[in-house]
Amino acid sequence: MTKFVSRFVKDESGATAIEYGLIAALMAVAIITCLTAFGPQMKEAFEGIGDSMGNASGNDITGG
Structure with a gap:
């Protein structure tokens, strides 16, 4: 049981995911x-x- 607790305390993989989030x-x-x-x-x-580009090409790029 103590090994499980010590492994759980040392595990930092969840903390990294939270930091990235x-x-x-x-x-x-x-x-x-x-x-x-x-x-x-x-x-x-x-x-x-857009207006400048439309005027430079001679086309109305807005479609209107």
């Missing part, structure tokens, strides 16, 4: 926060790039 959750929160904060600015930038 916490890191992934923190990264998701950071990405969502950045997209929420900078989303409108990024949309305008990409629309400007």
Whole structure:
């Protein structure tokens, strides 16, 4: 019984999985926060790039 308890205390494989889960959750929160904060600015930038590319090729890439 004492061997089982000592092996259980020394086993750290579950802790590693939890740490990776916490890191992934923190990264998701950071990405969502950045997209929420900078989303409108990024949309305008990409629309400007798309308009420039459409004007350079002579085609309307928006389909309208």
